[in-house]
Amino acid sequence: MKRIFSGVQxxxxxHLGNYLGAIRNFVxxxxxxxAIYCVVDLHAITVWQDPAQLADHTRQVTAAYLAAGIDPKKCIIFNQSRVSAHSELAWIFNCVARLGxxxxxxxxxxxxxxxxxxASAGLYVYPTLMAADILAYKATHVPVGEDQKQHLEFARNVAQKFNFxxxxxxxxIPEPLILGAAARVMSLRDGSKKMSxxxxxxxxxxxxxxDADTIANKIKRATTDPDTLPGPDVLDDAGDLPDETRRERPACYNLLGIYAALSDMSWREVLQQFEGQGFATFKTTLTELAVEKLAPIGNEMNRLTADPAEIDSILREGADRAAAIAVPVLDEALDAVGFLRN
Structure with a gap:
């Protein structure tokens, strides 16, 4: 079976953008x-992290994986720092990659x-660690969004140069797994800025x-504009929303895009459904959908993080399974380089 590797910092x-852009796809x-899904804590410390918070956030990402529906028996879930092959292989790749x-x-x-x-040196050589993450497992495919394409191309270059x-x-040579246009999830208070x-x-x-009440309150208070909702005539011939159109009513299209993503509907279907309606009616429908999809995930995440023993056990077991794959690959690379091992 083809293998994928991906992770979340x-x-x-x-937030919702992380769920729609990555975690839902992992499921x-x-x-x-x-599938190998990592909590990339080594990447996180390329900028300063409070140690106590880093531990909590590592468990929170793991809880999100589990609550969203990733099966730890079917997949490998672990935090990156538990498998030293990532760091060892990254150093070798630092010596393979070029400054250019x-x-x-x-x-x-x-x-x-x-x-x-x-900036830290770690932030600068971040791409070589990412290459090690992928190649330590000989991943054949990597799910990528627009902002990660360059990093995958870097990993491909490292693999090719090492082999040569x-x-x-x-x-x-890992291939990109393009999952189609990801939902562009923007701030609820400023539709021109990414949700962050x-x-x-x-x-x-x-x-x-x-929880459900918090989701409802945030959608109720989300920024809108005074006009009614547009129809499908704003779309281009391919059924996509042009960027210049989005910029005309950013808050409006942000909320419509969130509805489209959560409902797995196309832009055309959503605009046909809500054309001419006011935001009050639409927000009620959006709230019902968001609560249905997200509140159970939030409840389960809160349950898991309240008693982290289950999370910690899954991370330990996942790290053992990950190391069983990565260590032989590292040994193969060390032997190729010429390091004495006996």
């Missing part, structure tokens, strides 16, 4: 792939911003741990 409260993919490749990585430029000289330099086909963990106001996002 434990850097704050998970679907587990039925068709040998790293200098072209746009995510470092975005995260470091104007304070490039103050050491004259061995140690690593497969880092926004100070909790009212800007729907957290995966929110």
């Amino acid at each position: 434990p850097t704050g409260h998970l 679907a993919l587990q039925h068709d792939y040998d 490749w790293l200098n072209r990585m746009t995510q470092f430029k975005e995260k470091a911003g104007k304070h490039r000289e103050q 330099d050491y004259h061995r086909e140690v690593f497969p 963990k880092s926004e100070p106001s909790d009212m800007t996002r729907i957290n995966m741990t929110d």
Whole structure:
């Protein structure tokens, strides 16, 4: 069976964007792939993390995996730092990758911003650790969104160069798994900004741990505009919403997009259903759907994190299963490099 590897950083409260953009897809993919899902805590510390919070957030991401429907008996779920093969292989890849490749990585430029000289070395070489994450398991496919395509291409380049330099086909060249256009989930208070963990106001996002009343209150208070809801004539010939149209009414299209994603409906179907209605009626329908889909996940996450023994047991068992795959691959790479092992 083809194998996938993917992960989520434990850097704050998970929200609707994390669920629709990644975790929901993980649930679907587990039925068709040998799936390895990681909580990438080594990646998290490329920027400062409070140690106590990091531990809590690691459990929270694991709880989200479980509550959303990922089966730990079918998949491997673990936190990255438990399997040292990730770090060891990343160092080898630091010596394979070229500075020119790293200098072209746009995510470092975005995260470091104007304070490039103050950024950690770990943030700079983040892509080599990501390559190690994927290649340590000889993953054949990686589910990617738009912001991760460059990192996967980096991993492919590392695999190709390693195999070429050491004259061995140690690593497969992983393929991107494109899952279609992901829902563009924006802030509930500003439809022009992405929904984010880092926004100070909790009212800007729907957290995966929110209960039914909290979800309802946030949708009720979400920003709208005075016009009625548009019809399908705003779509292009392919049935997609043009970016220039979205910018005209960002709050409106954000809420409609959330409804489309949660209901698994197309833009055309949603716009046909709600054309000409006011936001009061639409928000009631959206609230009912969001509560139906998300509240059970939040309840289960809260149950799991209240007594973390189950989570910790799953992470330990998952790490053992992950290491059983990754360590032989690491040994193969170490042998190819020429390190003495006996």
